[in-house]
Amino acid sequence: MRTIALAAITLMSMTEVGMASSLLLPNAAQMAGDWTLYPEQQQVQACNLHLGANEGEIEGDLDCARDLLGLRPGSWLVTPDTLALVGGDGSSVVHFSREGAKRYAWTRPDGTQLVLQHLDK
DSSP states (O other): OOOHHHHHHHHHHHHHHHHHHHHHHHHHHHHHHEEEEEEETTTGGGGEEOOOSTTTEEEHHHHHHHHHHHOOEEEEOOOSSSSEEEETTTTOOEEEEEETTTEEEEETTSSSSEEEEEEEO
């Protein structure tokens, strides 16, 4: 019985370490740079955004982003699996789910998927 308990503890520890390492929080410097926001399959409607190296700093075509998101971004933040654009009032948040190293997506209430794509330098 003791062997089973020790094996279970070891397995739980390995699982926790594995999960924690798979959800590493990117830092602001890694996310900083030029991004484009557009409806899936409609890149001609793209909005250009720039995320600053200090988390929260956002510039670019914020009025264009407002038209797509329903809120005008005032800042941004990153979590292990999302990149969130926060409205200028600080109370509205749109969480884009990570779909790869440089691509995030969010589905609007009307079913349209928006893509937030990091542009290569």
